[in-house]
Amino acid sequence: MSEKLLTLEEATERSKELRQQLNQYAFEYYDEDNPTVEDYIYDRLYTELVQIETTYPELITFDSPTQRVGGKVLKGFEKVTHSVQMYSLNDAFSKEDLLDFDERVQKLAGKPVSYCCELKIDGLAISLKYENGRFVQGATRGDGNVGENITENLKTVKSIPMVLKEPISVEVRGECYMSKQAFAQLNQEREEAGQDVFANPRNAAAGSLRQLDTKIASSRQLNTFLYTVADFGPMKAETQFDALNELSALGFRSNPKKKLCETIEEVWAYIEEFHEKRSELAYEIDGIVIKVNDFDIQDELGFTVKAPRWAIAYKFPPEEAKT
Numbered sequence: 001m002s003e004k005l006l007t008l009e010e011a012t013e014r015s016k017e018l019r020q021q022l023n024q025y026a027f028e029y030y031d032e033d034n035p036t037v038e039d040y041i042y043d044r045l046y047t048e049l050v051q052i053e054t055t056y057p058e059l060i061t062f063d064s065p066t067q068r069v070g071g072k073v074l075k076g077f078e079k080v081t082h083s084v085q086m087y088s089l090n091d092a093f094s095k096e097d098l099l100d101f102d103e104r105v106q107k108l109a110g111k112p113v114s115y116c117c118e119l120k121i122d123g124l125a126i127s128l129k130y131e132n133g134r135f136v137q138g139a140t141r142g143d144g145n146v147g148e149n150i151t152e153n154l155k156t157v158k159s160i161p162m163v164l165k166e167p168i169s170v171e172v173r174g175e176c177y178m179s180k181q182a183f184a185q186l187n188q189e190r191e192e193a194g195q196d197v198f199a200n201p202r203n204a205a206a207g208s209l210r211q212l213d214t215k216i217a218s219s220r221q222l223n224t225f226l227y228t229v230a231d232f233g234p235m236k237a238e239t240q241f242d243a244l245n246e247l248s249a250l251g252f253r254s255n256p257k258k259k260l261c262e263t264i265e266e267v268w269a270y271i272e273e274f275h276e277k278r279s280e281l282a283y284e285i286d287g288i289v290i291k292v293n294d295f296d297i298q299d300e301l302g303f304t305v306k307a308p309r310w311a312i313a314y315k316f317p318p319e320e321a322k323t
């Protein structure tokens, strides 16, 4: 639309069109890693929306893409008590540990079980709460029971939806991480500016989410993979594998390299596959998470004080430092 000043009615209509189009383009770019328009087209539409919102601030909405660039400087982070504990995982370091886990699970379940295997992302665990489809709170894991409220910083993470594809109330957990490319670029910029560099992408992601200036967090190219549903609301999934697909359908970014394994041998093959492929991934992983796929069996097996009996994290040895 031309530069002419729009009436409020025209501006209302046009800003709605622009928001829908820009949010769809952003979803394709940040969530699906599959942009369908050139950056300059996105930028031109974005600029038009900024002009309309500058003329008519009352048209700025919760899910406008202009609200994701940060700008608030917080005084601190409030504490958040998680409605459902963010558990930790028992670790496995060898095939023998894995076979022991499988034996325990099958004994407790009283039958062979299938496993959902997922890459263990080396980032910062986060919890995202939505009410009627709108993002209302984001928090760090903290000690598993009490974390920090980092909602404002998470609003600047482009792959986190501000509005879900369904107007439902859920709480989901996942990992916020920085890609290897974003990490290298950030450290190069910091080195050139005479600043300390981050030791690894995980520290860089954690440091970025702990920024009190949300504009800094917004500049750090953070990304997410969501993998756990804490409060299902009306979600129907009865298995972990289905829950991951439902998370994607709601608009979350979910890691595509998951695998449903019918035997522990299949699990071991998946572990060996990604131990080899680890260096080719765009992000760092520190292992594989193996979960009993069926939620009813997960409920039967329950938790120890610290961790679920129905999951284990197979940890890779640290990657050799690049010389």
Ligand SMILES: NC(=O)c1cc2c(N)ncc(C(N)=O)c2s1
Pocket (backbone or CB within 6 Å): 087, 088, 089, 118, 119, 120, 121, 122, 123, 175, 227, 289
């Ligand atoms: N501590 C935990 O429970 C988990 C930690 C992680 C992680 N860092 N990455 C991926 C998953 C996953 N796909 O389940 C989990 S689960």
